Amino acid sequence: MSLRVDNLKVWYRTLRGEVRALDGVSFTVADGELVGLAGESGCGKSTLGKSLIRLDGRMRHVDGTVELDGKELPIGDSERMNAFRFKEVSIIPQYAMSAMNPTRRIGRLVAELLESRGVRPDGVRDELLRRLELVGLAPEVLDRYPIELSGGMKQRMVMVISTLLNPSLLIADEVTSALDVSTQKAVAETLVSFRDRHYVKSTLFITHDLSLVYQIADSIIVMYAGRLAERAPTDTLVTTPRHPYTRMLLSALPEVGVRYGDRRLTGIPGSPPSLLDPPAGCRFRDRCPLAFDKCVEQPPFVEVAPDHQVACWKAF
Amino acid sequence: MSVSDQEELAAATPAAAAATPVTVAELRASREALHFARRNRKLLLGAGVVLAFLVVAAVGPLLTDHGPNEYVGPPAQRPSADWWFGTTMFGQDVFAQFAHGLRSTFLVGLLGGGLAAVIGMTIGFTAGYRGGITDEVLNMVTNVVLVIPTLAVLLIIATYLRVRGVVPEAIFIAAFSWPWVARAIRAQTFSLRSRDFVDLARLSGAGGARIVFREIAPNMSSYLFMTFILLFGGAVLTAAMLDFIGLGPTDGMSLGLMMNNAVLWSALPLGMWWWFVPPGLGITMIVGALYIMNVGLDEVFNPKLREL
């Protein structure tokens, strides 16, 4: 197993109490697997991505463990975690377009970053240039300031920087959210090629866009309100979803060739529960058309078919 | 009003419809701000100090039955039960001077700061909202006034005036303190004017001034208030320096004038600290309290800064 997350709980401190952003999440990612993590805003997917590399000031590691390549990741201890950052676990952040220091030339920024992590920039230079070519950036870009690059170029540059030391786990946090469709495709394909060329071992692709992630992911995890709803290989999830939430998500997606007159798009009425004081039992209860009395008890996240896990009483 | 009437009214004017949900949120926001304001230590401390001095300014002169310039006692006396702040080289009551000086300080600060705020806001909003050639011209004016050193110009103006009062002094100070306000407000207005709620207001036929007053300015109300406080403090300091050089009001008393007199009549080598310490201390405390109030206000209005 490459990545193993066991009952992870990460809560946020706020003035009004603790928000239970991640409330008991368990899953594994195999070596070389590209897993999509999908869900609506506020479901905890970004928290999950962030907590695997660097906890925010307000975040608190309450419970659970994370193991990478058999070693435990000390996510609650920022100092000890530093040894893993960039080298074993890396992230392409949501804010990739403003992630580089505006007053430093990019090449110098990369060199100083590498030196500060104990890596000699000269030793990596050839590899850096090769990767720049792979993503379609000219070597001159290293002499430029970030302001001279377009948004897409900055995104690609950050992707190269984040994966430069060949991490075991790459977290791609909403990397396509701010892009137009054709650039989204290019970025998604780049992530796949990083994996194919063994620049990274496993990838966690966090997004709210199911229609994009299903094109590149090997398997997809669907999150809802701080907990996992379903996990399955991509084709299985899309053709035979078992969780009511997944099914409603999929039917909210337009399909090429299908006209609105023939089949209507249905949204999911209502909104997710507040995670400050979440309700007991299944959190999708209030919006679920299939809810019944057993749902006041939280359904466990169990395997119902090979590699297919669901947290729903109706799925067993 | 019946429910149907309400609905009709809401449907009739898009601006009103947009305003109703905004007002509810606004109420909640201002109540939340008040809640934090009551608990913020810096705000309370700063406001408390300013209020204390205000009380002294209001009540102080009433406690003395003589004017600040009258010769009431033996010269150069240390503070005592008779003369709380001692007497000057000529036997004038330092406390009476201090209390009267505080009045002039507050007057100049409020008037000068307030006027500068009005000028800066007018120019900033106009430049930011209209854009184009208006913006270019106003920008140039702002830049020119910005570079001119205030004291130098006030030097020239005040020198040629025979009689000077507190109000003209405040006006002069205001005339040169507004540029940074105009710049900041212009920048904010620029970013706000392309927002949806402004478009909505424009669609419903609201004119430029109305939009600025009803939509844009309320959005920045906290910032505007903090700006006023900074201008207040700045006016107090500038007036003190002007008075110290001898270009302040020709009648009345002010804290800067007290320091001027003290230095002029050798209070320093003679060690008459009771003459020069109170006025400077008063200004430092008032302006310092204003700055600290500002920090507190920033915390109240900006949730990210609040201590957990």
Place this chain on the structure above:
Amino acid sequence: MRQYFQRKLGIYALTFFVAVTVDWVIPRFMPGDPVQTMLARASLRPEASEAMQAYYTGVFGLDVPIWRQYLNFWNALLHGDLGVSIWLFPQPVTSVILRAIPYTLALLVPAILLSWWAGNKFGAYAARRRWLDNTVLPVGYVLTATPYMWLGILLAWALATVAGIFPIAGGYSFDVEPSWSPSFLVNLARHWFLPFASLFLVMFGGWAIGMRNLIIYELEADYSHYLEALGAPQRLVRRYAFNNALLPQLTGLALQLGVIVAGALVTEIVFSYPGLGYLILQAINNQDFFLIQGAFLFIIVGVLLANFLVDVVYVLVDPRTRVGMRGGA
């Protein structure tokens, strides 16, 4: 970049033009015959009065059309002729002022440079430690709220009158002859120290607070978070934050120049330090309008030059002003 400098120089030229015009216009707002009024106010010796009359008439030239007067004024100005001092007759204003300028510069330049450097370093350092932050912040606010002359008064009283370590007034002791000898230089330095310290402290407070706030802002920026996510040590993150925070501080310096100059002027007055400020005070007390006008113009030119200098430095240190978007998709 050329456009940037063109704009700046344009503003400065316009400002100078406006300032000179204001200077020329103001005396004419006084009721009655300005020349006679001004001469009456100043108590002059007869021969001085006549020379004054001649000069005034040349400049105000009441027998000459107004636009001519204006041009005469500019003409004289550009020839370095700012008139003759009434109080120190027959010395020309320009030479009186030039004698005082070195003292003012000796105060201003070190005070500005040192306080800016030290204040920024200190403010950045304070942002790192809680206990330091809690002490530095209030002290900084108090310092920056202190009127310049009052701090000068306090220092003069505490360290000169009471402790007797430093002299209380003057540029150098009355009984000493100016020379290049070490003892004279020491004498100069002793007289210089208190006014310098006073200026330094007030400005230091302002920069420290500003930098502290800016550093906190920079440390919360996306690029800081990205570096931390990639495990960069705090010293790298802090170094970037500090360098970036210096840029708005530089802009702030340009904005503060007017206030700083005013502060230097009043501080000199406290110590009777023979710079421009003390000169202005005496000019006011002696109703020497030419001296005042001359000082005003000198201050304006000085501030404009300093602004321009800061603009040049800013372009050198902020790469964003030198490059724009250079295409590519």
